[in-house]
Amino acid sequence: MPRSKRSKLVTLAQTDKKGRENKTRIFDEVRAALDAHRYVWVLKLDDVRTPVLQDIRKDWTGSKLILGKRKVLEKALGETPEEEYKDNLHKLGEYIEGLIGLLFTDETPETVKAYFSAYVKSDYPRAKSKSPITFVIPEGIVYSRGGQVAEEEDVPMSHSMEPTLRNKFKMPTKIVSGKITLPEPYKVVEKGDVLDVRQALILKTFGVACADFRVEMRAYHDGESGEVIPLN
Template sequence: MPRSKRSKLVSLTQVSKKTREHKNALIEEVQANADKYRYCWLFGVGSMRNTHLKTVRKLWKDSARIFFGRGAVMAKGIGTTPEEEHKPGLHKLAQLIKGQVGLLFTDSEPSEVTEWFDDFKQPEFARAGNIATRTVILPAGPVMQKHSDPPEPFPHNEDPQLRKLGLTTTMNRGVPTLHAPHKICEKGKPLTAEQAQLLKLIGERLAVFRVSLLARWDATTGGLVQMDPPADIPLEVEAADGEDDEEEADMSE
């Protein structure tokens, strides 16, 4: 009798982990790019999404190299003290690496870099815990989804999900309908998981993916210039280093 596939055991030890050799290779790669390029920028990200970061990589692949991952690995690569720094002045940049930040190596002039990143913004769906950037109120009538142009009403089979997320809908000719306006969120207040999910369902994007430049190191002088992040876009720089293995994998792309 054939052995049932349901009884197959899968050992968790088969899951690949980042090895010391892998981290050492990344450190060497960071150092090689510090030798190759004149400028090294430290950047933070607002409303981090891997899809948008990959777009940035693609657009800069011919003139820059981007590392985004565990801060400890990047800091180790450039050196955290004057005695350990790979090149003069880099330890000052390493001391600024905290949370979810990245490094961009390039020879492009600072004015070109800052202008490009000031213009690059991508609307994105907010997540639970994000602060609502505006008040969103659904009007009375059919509940509309804005993923299409023009917006279309939700189909009847979505009504249970809408109710689960807090809408008091009734079916009107097979369409989930509100008999009174419903406030989903209020500007300035953090979003709950239900609010974030509802905003995503109806197609309301309250977040913005944005790369903000925080500091610049110049290989010719060893000098460091720091910049203030924009107050209107909250940056995700407080996350614990290495909390997401996927981000570390991004470093080697």
């Protein structure tokens, strides 16, 4: 059996009352979850959006997902062998960078790996990310999906959007017979180009959810054996 380290006193950094209360809450939640579950997984969640967190929490009822600042999570796990809450927990610290979630569960590693390996969520690409596609809006009437589907399956974009397309998005649009039109094809972005804010907003406006979000499994700790198993 791993030796108990629960009596160790750990001091959180001084901060304002509200911030300190939040740190203390997360710290206590991590410690309680370590007591309640055998495994703790380090999941990389950079650019995560609310629907993804809702999916995970719904699918992992009985387990617990905790997000927090790196330093608070590291403090709760223990940053050194002397401070760690369970044997070798401090070794998880090297995998905590970026936006990290800790998943506490009693499900087997095979079950966790199978779930997150298969999990994918379509999303709108964000500014400063590389575009996974080339997107060109055809000339003529501007449709709500910008040429992604056949015209008979789409509807013309509302004329009230024309000032936004022309002024905010810098597209050469005009109103012809009550419909937004383009005099020629308009290239929004080339595949592989880094998106700016304007391009990302155009893709979202035309419903181009071409980015796939995946959760990266970085490592996990087995509370019974005290082992830390890296995944990458």
